[in-house]
Amino acid sequence: MRFLLLFSRQGKLRLQKWFTSMSDREKKKIIRDMTTMVLARQARSCNFLQWKDLKIIYKRYASLYFCLAVESQENELLALEIIHRYVELLDKYFGNVCELDIIFNFEKAYFILDEFLMGGEIQETSKQIVNRSIEASDMLQEVRFTDSPCVRREAGF
Amino acid sequence: MPAPIRLRELIRTIRTARTQAEEREMIQKECAAIRSSFREEDNTYRCRNVAKLLYMHMLGYPAHFGQLECLKLIASQKFTDKRIGYLGAMLLLDERQDVHLLMTNCIKNDLNHSTQYVQGLALCTLGCMGSSEMCRDLAGEVEKLLKTSNSYLRKKVTLCAVHVIRKVPELMEMFLPATKNLLSEKNHGVLHTSVVLLTEMCERSPDMLAHFRKLVPQLVRILKNLIMSGYSPEHDVSGISDPFLQVRILRLLRILGKGDDDSSEAMNDILAQVATNTETSKNVGNAILYETVLTIMDIKSESGLRVLAINILGRFLLNNDKNIRYVALTSLLKTVQTDHNAVQRHRSTIVDCLKDLDVSIKRRAMELSFALVNGNNIRGMMKELLYFLDSCDPEFKADCASGVFLAAEKYAPSKRWHIDTIMRVLTTAGSYVRDDSVPNLIQLITNSVEMHAYTVQRLYKALLDDISQQPLVQVASWCIGEYGDLLVSGQCEEEEPIQVTEDEVLDVLEGLLVSNLSTPVTRGYALTAIMKLSTRFTSVNRIKKVVSIYGSSIDVELQQRAVEYNALFKKYDHMRNGFHLSLLMIINFRFFVVLSSFKMVQVCLSCLCVVPILQANDLLDLLGGNDVVPVIQNTVSTKPASAGGELLDLLGDLSLSGIPPMTAYNKNGLKIDFTFERANPNPNIAVITIHASNSTEADMTDFVFQAAVPKTFQLQLLSPSSNVVPALNQGTVTQVIRVLNPQKQQLRMRIKLTYTHKGSAVQDLAEVNNFPPQSWQ
Numbered sequence: 001m002r003f004l005l006l007f008s009r010q011g012k013l014r015l016q017k018w019f020t021s022m023s024d025r026e027k028k029k030i031i032r033d034m035t036t037m038v039l040a041r042q043a044r045s046c047n048f049l050q051w052k053d054l055k056i057i058y059k060r061y062a063s064l065y066f067c068l069a070v071e072s073q074e075n076e077l078l079a080l081e082i083i084h085r086y087v088e089l090l091d092k093y094f095g096n097v098c099e100l101d102i103i104f105n106f107e108k109a110y111f112i113l114d115e116f117l118m119g120g121e122i123q124e125t126s127k128q129i130v131n132r133s134i135e136a137s138d139m140l141q142e143v144r145f146t147d148s149p150c151v152r153r154e155a156g157f
Numbered sequence: 158m159p160a161p162i163r164l165r166e167l168i169r170t171i172r173t174a175r176t177q178a179e180e181r182e183m184i185q186k187e188c189a190a191i192r193s194s195f196r197e198e199d200n201t202y203r204c205r206n207v208a209k210l211l212y213m214h215m216l217g218y219p220a221h222f223g224q225l226e227c228l229k230l231i232a233s234q235k236f237t238d239k240r241i242g243y244l245g246a247m248l249l250l251d252e253r254q255d256v257h258l259l260m261t262n263c264i265k266n267d268l269n270h271s272t273q274y275v276q277g278l279a280l281c282t283l284g285c286m287g288s289s290e291m292c293r294d295l296a297g298e299v300e301k302l303l304k305t306s307n308s309y310l311r312k313k314v315t316l317c318a319v320h321v322i323r324k325v326p327e328l329m330e331m332f333l334p335a336t337k338n339l340l341s342e343k344n345h346g347v348l349h350t351s352v353v354l355l356t357e358m359c360e361r362s363p364d365m366l367a368h369f370r371k372l373v374p375q376l377v378r379i380l381k382n383l384i385m386s387g388y389s390p391e392h393d394v395s396g397i398s399d400p401f402l403q404v405r406i407l408r409l410l411r412i413l414g415k416g417d418d419d420s421s422e423a424m425n426d427i428l429a430q431v432a433t434n435t436e437t438s439k440n441v442g443n444a445i446l447y448e449t450v451l452t453i454m455d456i457k458s459e460s461g462l463r464v465l466a467i468n469i470l471g472r473f474l475l476n477n478d479k480n481i482r483y484v485a486l487t488s489l490l491k492t493v494q495t496d497h498n499a500v501q502r503h504r505s506t507i508v509d510c511l512k513d514l515d516v517s518i519k520r521r522a523m524e525l526s527f528a529l530v531n532g533n534n535i536r537g538m539m540k541e542l543l544y545f546l547d548s549c550d551p552e553f554k555a556d557c558a559s560g561v562f563l564a565a566e567k568y569a570p571s572k573r574w575h576i577d578t579i580m581r582v583l584t585t586a587g588s589y590v591r592d593d594s595v596p597n598l599i600q601l602i603t604n605s606v607e608m609h610a611y612t613v614q615r616l617y618k619a620l621l622d623d624i625s626q627q628p629l630v631q632v633a634s635w636c637i638g639e640y641g642d643l644l645v646s647g648q649c650e651e652e653e654p655i656q657v658t659e660d661e662v663l664d665v666l667e668g669l670l671v672s673n674l675s676t677p678v679t680r681g682y683a684l685t686a687i688m689k690l691s692t693r694f695t696s697v698n699r700i701k702k703v704v705s706i707y708g709s710s711i712d713v714e715l716q717q718r719a720v721e722y723n724a725l726f727k728k729y730d731h732m733r734n735g736f737h738l739s740l741l742m743i744i745n746f747r748f749f750v751v752l753s754s755f756k757m758v759q760v761c762l763s764c765l766c767v768v769p770i771l772q773a774n775d776l777l778d779l780l781g782g783n784d785v786v787p788v789i790q791n792t793v794s795t796k797p798a799s800a801g802g803e804l805l806d807l808l809g810d811l812s813l814s815g816i817p818p819m820t821a822y823n824k825n826g827l828k829i830d831f832t833f834e835r836a837n838p839n840p841n842i843a844v845i846t847i848h849a850s851n852s853t854e855a856d857m858t859d860f861v862f863q864a865a866v867p868k869t870f871q872l873q874l875l876s877p878s879s880n881v882v883p884a885l886n887q888g889t890v891t892q893v894i895r896v897l898n899p900q901k902q903q904l905r906m907r908i909k910l911t912y913t914h915k916g917s918a919v920q921d922l923a924e925v926n927n928f929p930p931q932s933w934q
Contacts, residue, residue, distance in 0.1 A: 013215055021252050021286065028217075045515050046479035075451075076484060077444035078404050081394065085401075103172075104165050106215065107208060110244055119284040119320040121353045123312050124346040125401045126391045133309065137274045140236040 001079075001120040002054060002069040003030065004113070006102065009063050011035040014102050015109055019120035034067050048076050059083050063099045082122065089116060092131055111137065161194055162187075164208045171216070184218050195226055203230060204238045207245050214248060224249050224256055231263045236275065239267070243278045252288030261291050268298045273309055276302075280310070284317035292321040296328050303335040308344040315350035319357045326361055333358075333365075340375045345392055345399055348379070352405045359412050370413050373420045377427045380406050384431060395439045407431070407448040414456030421457040428453055432465055443473070443481050447488070454492050467492065467499040474506045479515050486510060486521035493528045504529050508538070511545045516552075523553060527560040535568040539578060547585050554589035558582050562594055563885070572605045573651060576612050584619050587626025595631050597887055602636060611651040613640040618655065620665055625674045631682045634669060637662060638686025642693040659694045663687065667703060681714055688722045701726055816931045822908065822923050826853035827882065829862070829908075831925075833932045841899050843932050849890040851882040857912040857919075862892055865907045871897040882912065904933040 006015035013031060022030075037049060038058045049056040051069070057079040058067040066083045070076070087097070089112050094101040102109050115130045117123060124130050162170075167187060174180035191206045199206075207226050214220035227249060230242025250257040260282070267279035280302075283295060299321055302314040322329045332354070339351040359366040383398050383406075392399035410428075414421040431449045436442040446469055453466040470492075473485030486507070493500045507529065510522035523545065530538045539561070546557045561582050569575035579598055583590065602612050616633035624630055637644065641662055647654040669675050669683040684707060691700045704726070707719035816833035823829070830848045851857050860880045866872045877892035898904060906925040911918065 013217075016215070016248075019285070021288070023251075023253065042516075044479070046483045046517050048480060048483055048517060050517070073408075075404055075408075075444055075448050077440055077447050077480065078401065080480065081400060081441050081444055085394075104168055106212065107241065107244060111240065114281050114285075118281055118313060118316045119323075121316055121319065121350070122401050122405075123316050123350055125349050125399050126345060128391055129309075129346060133274075133277075137236075137240070137277075140272070140274055141240070142235050142237050 001074070001082075001117070002071065004069075004117075005031060005034055005065075005067040006109075007031075007035050007038075007065050007067070008099060009039070009065070011039060014064060014099065015106060015113075017110070017113060017117075034069075038065055038067055047080060055079075057083065061087050064102070082117075085127070086113065086116060088127060089130055092127065093134060108134075161190060161202050161206055161209075164205060164212065167209050168212060171212075180216075184213050184216070188213065188218070192222060195222070200233070203233075204235075204241045208241050211241075211245055211248055220249055224254075228256075228259050228263070231260060231267075236272070239275060239278055243282045247282055247286050251286065252291075257286075257288060258290060261294050264291070265295060265298060268295070268302065273307060276310055277313055280313040280317050284313065284320045287317075287320060287324065289324045292324045292328070296321050296325070296331060300331055300335065303332065308342075308347050311342075312344075312346040312350040315347070315354050319350075319354050322354075322357055322361065329358060329361060329365070336369075340372060340379065345402055349399075349402045349405055352376075352402070352409050356405070356409045356412060359409070366412065370417060370420050373410065373413055373423050376406050376410055376413075377424055380410075380427055380431070384434065394441050396436055397441050397445065400441045400445055403431075403445050404448045407445070407452050411452040411455050414452070416457065418457050424452075424456070425458060425462060428458070429462060429465065432462075432469060437472075440478070440480070443476075443478075443484075447473075447484055450488060454488075454496075463496060464499055467496060467503075471503040471506065474503060474510065479513075479518060482510065482513070483515070483518050483521060486518060486525055490521060490525050490528065493525060497529075500525075501529060501534075504534065504538075508541045511541060516550065519549065520553065523549075523557060523560070527564060530564045530568060532568045532570075535564065535570060536574075539564065543578070543581055543585070546582065551589065554586045555591060558586050558590045559594070562597070566601070572608050573611065576602070576605060576608050576615070580615050580619065583626065583629040583632065584623070587623075587629035590628040592628070593883065593887060595628050598632050599635050602632070603639075608651070609636075609640045610643040610649045610654075612636060613644045614649050614652070614655055617644055617657065617662070617665070620669075624669060624672055627676055627679050630669060630675065630679050634666065634679070634682040634686040637666065638682075638689035641686075641690045645694070659690075659696050660699070663690070663694075663696065663699055663703075666690075670703075670707070677712055677714060680712065681718065684715055684718055684722075688718075688725075691726075817929055819927055819929060821847070821906075821925045821927075822910070824921065824923075825914075825919070827851055827857065827910065827912070829910075831928075833929070841897055841901070843896045843898060843904065845894040845896065845932070847890075847892050847894065849882050849892075850886050850888075851884055852886050853914070854884050855915045856884045857882040857914050860890055860912040861910070862890075863909040863911075864894060865909075866896060867902070867905055869898075869900050869902050870904070873897075898933050901933060904928040 001019050004017040007013050047057055047059055054069045055076055056069050057076050058065055068079050068083055070079050090097045112134055115133050171183055194206050207223055210220045210223040227242050227245035230238040246260055264279045264283055267275050270276050299317050305311055318332050342348045355369055359369055383403055386398055389398050394400050410424050414424055428449055435445050450466040450469050453462050470485045470488050473481045489500050507522055507525050510518055513519055542561055565575050565578045613636045616636050620633045645659055666683050666687050670680055687700055687703055691697050704719050704722045707715050708723055710716045818830055818832040821829045821831045828850050832846045834844050858881050860882050873895040875893040877890055879890050882890050909922050911920045
């Protein structure tokens with residue numbers, strides 16, 4: 001995998017994970033290209049695009065577009081499953097996750113992603129283990145959150 | 158100093174901004190506050206400030222002044238600080254700036270931390286963005302950690318090792334010992350990352366690949382267990398156990414089985430099992446099937462298995478899910494070369510996909526359709542493809558038109574069908590046809606001698622309907638100029654001949670000249686066509702008038718042509734009729750086909766004026782008249798041909814000199830032919846024209862031809878027509894060589910060819926010894 005981007009229907013970036021080293025300028029250009037290309041797609045098109053030598057897999061969940069770029073030998077159908085798994089993890093953590101959760105808790109979205117993927121590869125295929133690791137790490141934080149989900153959006157730094 | 162505002166508070170505030178300017182103002186204010194807070198070395202709120210900075214960075218604002226703060230957070234003892242610090246490092250730092258190296262020591266310490274979650278943070282950062290220097294420094298630590306029995310850490314270290322190998326491939330050997338019992342793990346996370354590590358090593362080193370082939374039985378067993386095992390809540394996805402691991406194992410099996418009979422055989426059964434037993438109702442099952450198909454096609458599988466794989470793809474084509482159809486088309490495109498017949502069986506389904514609404518699917522279907530065209534199905538396929546061309550989006554038209562021309566050229570069942578197909582493309586997608594097709598089409602039409610009348614009639618009718626599509630207009634103009642006599646005489650065998658007068662034809666051509674829709678190139682074609690008709694039509698006066706009007710045209714090209722044509726009328730009128738029709742035809746034809754550029758057409762036209770004089774001796778035989786001779790001989794010396802040498806060579810192509818052409822070089826798809834003529838008046842000079850053509854599928858660019866001859870000869874190499882030899886014989890590069898051979902020795906030549914082909918530079922030397930004796934005797 002080369003990169004994972006999350007952006008809204010208006011093209012606002014909500015998360016960016018780069019799996020290879022790139023300059024800031026290149027990153028900005030890619031973000032622009034991806035948002036333009038994906039947002040221009042018609043409603044019932046297939047979820048795959050060809051862009052340069054990469055395959056772009058995108059899927060819309062509510063108001064967020066998840067956009068994953070993989071190399072040519074990777075499996076696009078599985079990439080859809082990877083995106084879905086990430087959404088499931090977010091959903092389990094936040095409880096009925098919505099875009100606002102990811103906006104206000106972007107650092108948590110990154111932490112969860114970093115327990116699921118690393119260096120462009122999947123590091124853990126079990127949902128429960130990923131969730132348990134995140135919860136355990138959260139417990140270590142000196143600034144505690146309460147367990148109530150709705151407070152997750154408020155407390156913190 | 159009040160506490161800096163909380164992260165969520167800032168986010169909420171920024172989101173209330175109604176304009177970009179308002180947002181920018183808020184950000185600037187907050188950045189200033191953060192900067193002064195950093196200056197005060199405030200430990201308590203550093204974490205909060207960096208978090209805010211990361212948010213602003215995501216909105217697109219610069220945040221580099223927080224880089225050092227991230228490093229300080231990483232060095233802190235608090236877990237919250239480390240968490241944000243490492244995240245900040247991954248977002249703000251990158252290996253291009255030396256400051257990232259400051260992380261190395263912190264990471265080293267944290268790799269040995271007592272808390273596994275801290276170790277995890279360090280491993281994650283190293284494994285995501287570690288530079289080569291960092292990887293080199295810390296490879297030892299990573300290798301040490303690989304021995305851990307802690308599965309949480311093991312999977313992270315393994316991926317870290319993969320990253321190290323990607324950054325510093327020489328360190329791969331270091332991790333070999335740790336791979337000893339890699340697959341005996343039960344933990345899926347560790348197993349998955351281990352398979353990734355093995356894959357990375359096998360892809361990079363053939364030795365490693367050979368070494369790990371022995372793991373095939375173990376991998377097969379693991380895969381079997383995954384399929385046969387019952388429901389496992391931890392890894393289940395829609396009834397399938399750990400699809401991510403299954404796919405990864407299939408991919409590794411693909412690499413191990415490729416080119417190896419034994420391994421391929423060992424995995425035959427399991428592949429068949431997966432192919433037949435996997436549930437296909439959901440995407441996840443199809444993802445596994447897809448990977449299985451890819452593996453079957455890549456290894457040395459038995460034919461039964463291959464047919465099974467292609468049939469799976471055929472079923473995919475009928476699936477309601479667009480993604481699956483797309484993936485099937487992509488895979489079939491990959492296999493169409495090797496398993497052509499099997500893919501042909503699904504041709505009708507593939508052709509149906511041309512009508513799909515999805516753009517990505519249409520494109521794949523188009524590419525695959527062209528790959529499936531052969532002599533047997535050409536008529537049916539072309540019908541579908543032409544229908545597609547009519548209705549597809551503009552983005553496809555150019556590629557589709559080119560594909561149609563190529564397929565028609567290869568498999569046309571008859572000349573008439575070929576011409577009809579070309580006509581159809583020109584009339585429906587005429588504006589999208591590539592520029593180089595025009596000369597190719599002209600060449601094709603010229604070669605189909607018996608179809609000339611039919612072709613010119615159809616083209617004329619097409620012009621009456623529509624003059625906006627330039628390639629169509631150009632080809633039509635050329636044909637009318639060439640075969641206008643056939644048009645007016647109403648001789649058409651293939652279809653009902655139309656009644657058209659010379660004036661009507663000239664009306665159409667003049668209409669092209671004045672129309673706003675015509676490009677300058679088209680106008681040039683039209684004017685030349687009108688001129689050529691002066692030897693075919695009787696209404697010469699009208700043509701003279703048109704030509705003289707354009708003698709003062711604003712367009713320089715048109716003006717020059719018109720002036721030269723005028724000269725032909727005035728000075729060489731007596732020769733104009735006798736001027737062998739075929740000379741005009743071939744000169745025009747050669748230039749349009751071979752050189753296709755305005756400048757050379759100009760040269761050609763100058764030649765039209767000069768050539769009659771210089772080649773008078775030869776022509777006289779055709780004319781049978783002698784009175785002209787003295788006049789012409791006197792003017793030989795006073796008429797400097799602007800491009801004398803090359804011009805002579807044109808006529809030389811007609812083999813007026815009688816020396817047969819030869820093939821000097823033919824290798825790797827590059828063919829170089831030599832044609833000869835004697836330069837008048839010096840019989841010791843052999844004028845050789847090289848014609849370079851390219852039968853491969855990629856253009857040869859930066860083409861340079863050099864030649865050397867023995868000492869007794871002198872060589873002059875004139876400039877080439879171009880330095881790109883187009884693919885698939887779509888055109889040739891010509892260049893003139895003049896060889897002075899005063900001692901009449903046997904001509905030998907050494908040639909050197911350099912060009913770029915498919916991205917790599919090619920160079921070749923060759924001796925040319927097979928010159929026909931007439932060229933030097």
